[in-house]
Amino acid sequence: MHPDHVPDWTPPAGAEEQPRQVRRILRLFRPYRGRLAVVGLLVGAASLVSVATPFLLKAILDVAIPEGRTGLLSLLALGMILSAVLTSVFGVLQTLISTTVGQRVMHDLRTAVYGRLQRMSLAFFTRTRTGEVQSRIANDIGGMQATVTSTATSLVSNLTSVVATVVAMLALDWRLTIVSLVLLPVFVWISRRVGNERKRITTQRQKQMAAMAATVTESLSVSGILLGRTMGRSDSLTGAFSEESERLVDLEVRSNMAGRWRMAVITIVMAAMPAIIYWTAGIALGTGGSAVSIGTVVAFVSLQQGLFRPAVSLLSTGVQIQTSLALFQRIFEYLDLPIDITEREDPVRLDRVKGEVRFEDVTFGYDGKGGPVLDGIDITVPPGGSLAVVGPTGAGKSTLGHLVPRLYDVTGGRVTLDGTDVRDLDFGTLARAVGVVSQETYLFHASVADNLRFAKPDATDEELHAAARAAQIHDHIAALPDGYDTVVGERGHRFSGGEKQRLAIARTILRDPPVLVLDEATSALDTRTEAAVQKAIDALSANRTTITIAHRLSTVRGADQIVVLDSGRAVERGTHEELLERGGRYAALVRRDAQLEPTR
CATH class of the missing domain: 3.40.50.300 (P-loop containing nucleotide triphosphate hydrolases)
Structure with missing residues (x-):
């Protein structure tokens, strides 16, 4: 090898530890940190506004209605309406910015992979199926669309909502909060198990999609059609493609059903939490414990129901992120390919070539x-x-x-x-x-x-x-x-x-x-x-x-x-x-x- 030409080699993504891979993913968003900061502000504002609604509801039930204060009632009701409007506006703006950032990250990845492949030596392409290369750019990067466009924002938004809601619940009644959150560690453990399972299946699914893409590229090109027809192999090629597609069907079903029953149990338990809250409050009142006002119970249940959506979404987002790690790993494998043909740092430029x-x-x-x-x-x-x-x-x-x-x-x-x-x-x-x-x-x-x-x-x-x-x-x-x-x-x-x-x-x-x-x-x-x-x-x-x-x-x-x-x-x-x-x-x-x- 020429002494001035050392291959640009970094360890393949498959050898990285998961935290390191996550840090590498986060670096993809670094050029857009300004816009992401705006998204963070919008998320925080939306979370604070939405959490205020149960407190307005408590004041209506415990103060405005019992005391007949119509002016306060009107003001509080107007505040609830304004809260809904602001939450929706903030949500639309954060979706616009986060989707734009996500699409830019996908564009950067596609361009980086394509540029890397353009620099590969001819030897790489002689040993790699064309469909495999196309699948990495189309299927793998395309499969990450949800992750880079909405998952990151969903993670921040739901995490902020969960934290704000839990703080508000503690402010209302710490006992009811403990009852509401006692099963949360179990839910987190279940979601991690589901995420690992889906990650394994996703890796198999993407390999199968790459194999199908290669089959389509080779057999449905002009040369492939001519060969198949003249050799009388059209039916056998269709049969082989059907078998490939059948394997993909099985992997798609397994991917979508992985952990569904476990996640369904989480959904059922969290949906039943309002009944548990009402029961707990009633027991405390019936046994002579410290009384909990009706407004507090209703506001707490409202918060708890508000916690249900972001908490479940947060668990699902964790599963989605673990699944997406398999896609990122396949992309990083291509970005980490060693480049055999490199240009030295101070290359020679010839203005006129004689041709010896x-x-x-x-x-x-x-x-x-x-x-x-x-x-x-x-x-x-x-x-x-x-x-x-x-x-x-x-x-x-x-x-x-x-x-x-x-x-x-x-x-x-x-x-x-x-x-x-x-x-x-x-x-x-x-x-x-x-x-x-x-x-x-x-x-x-x-x-x-x-x-x-x-x-x-x-x-x-x-x-x-x-x-x-x-x-x-x-x-x-x-x-x-x-x-x-x-x-x-x-x-x-x-x-x-x-x-x-x-x-x-x-x-x-x-x-x-x-x-x-x-x-x-x-x-x-x-x-x-x-x-x-x-x-x-x-x-x-x-x-x-x-x-x-x-x-x-x-x-x-x-x-x-x-x-x-x-x-x-x-x-x-x-x-x-x-x-x-x-x-x-x-x-x-x-x-x-x-x-x-x-x-x-």
């Missing part, structure tokens, strides 16, 4: 597993020169090409551009300097013009047309009903393989990189289409440093230098004529191609 590429004693292996894919490669390509890399399947040809734009980093030696290690260059310089055209052309589900402008967003229509002409595709595009506004379809399936390749070449011409890597760009094409695409490649390669990875040798005969790879080593090098005269590996590959050429 050197491979200096390059060695490469995947994750340190197995033998090296490349071993001791030394190659120099001068500015404007052309290198062809050939060899049998699995020789390491594509891997060699991927090292130039830093899709992977070498594990030994170095790759340089104009004498500078590519690992020392800033990403912007490297992206402008090296263009890649591969066998697997990717086009977005957008218009032809939008696909071309992906390389140069500010390109004019004239520049688009010039690039398309150079790529031998302009006439075909112009003949379409919508011209350059034609939507290419999912992965470009409205175009043939050769047309997609020429669109990719036009896109690269538009970017105008001084170094070009052609990774088997014509190997999947028929001979006639290959000839048309080769004209476009010749236009693209003019006056550029070109590295061509080729399986067919018909396209590399004019290269300045041909290197034959075998088992990761450069076993031959020279021009086409020199290698033929040598009669070695390259000559054998040429004879193979001649035998495979279709007879006319």
